[in-house]
Amino acid sequence: MPVNPNDPRVKRTRQLLLQSFMELIEQKKNIYSISVQDITDRATVNRATFYAHFEDKYAFLECWMRQKFQKKLERELPNHSISNMSSLRSLIQIVFDFLALTRQYMIRTPENSPYEPLFESAIHKELYQLLFTWLSEEAKAPEAKKAVESTALLISWGILGTAIQWSRDPEHRPAEEMVQEMLVVVAAGLAPVLEQS
CATH class of the missing domain: 1.10.10.60 (Homeodomain-like)
Structure with missing residues (x-):
């Protein structure tokens, strides 16, 4: 039961x-x-x-990772929401910081490799939901409303994918520089939904 x-x-x-x-x-x-x-x-x-x-250890670990990410968002993102480019920048920074913090627990070996996609998926679900909620509230025009889901999906994977790549070799480039570049790309990706509103 x-x-x-x-x-x-x-x-x-x-x-x-x-x-x-x-x-x-x-x-x-x-x-x-x-x-x-x-x-x-x-x-x-x-x-x-x-x-x-x-259900199993995988489900447990996904729950753990989602809860850790939710708590970080609650602590560092005002009202746990996005309201402007400044809070969007904060969200991107949070993702980079969170992956840098959790990377220390994720030692890459062949037997550990099944867990990494699980953690990425857990973080993505939270990130996508946050962006989807924000864009749903912001989109007023009918065309903008149609693009909310695909935009949230694209932007959430873009932020997460970039942060994952960076976290695998953080010495290569400063996080601050990557976050700023990502913000420019994300802002351009969001423009069609936000400008139609």
Whole structure:
């Protein structure tokens, strides 16, 4: 029987599992070496409880990454929304900073490679939803409304893809320079939707 995500007990258990995982990361510094058994032992729950909340370790890790990214957005983006080019620039900077921060936990090896697309997808879902919501509110003209979904998709992947490439070799170019260039490209990509509004 599926759990009700709105039940306070379910929320507490999920939070306990996520907190236990964070404590294990602080000890081991490598997310890939942490097993479901490690998480449940630390949280003092059984494996059945874990699987009642998460389909598998992949689903758990996606939830963890989305939650981490959501918290960073809440802390650093005023009102968790975009209102102008300044807040759009902040959003791009947040993505770059977040990938630089989480890259330390993502040591690339052949056995770890399945997790990287999972994390990228988790971040993308949050980024896309934020851009889609903002553009939906901004778009007034019928033609602009039609372009919201594709524009949010294009811009979110553009920001994330650039930040991912940069995070793999951050010494190559300063993040500040990349963020500024990305802002110019993003602004041009958003213009057709925003100008029609």
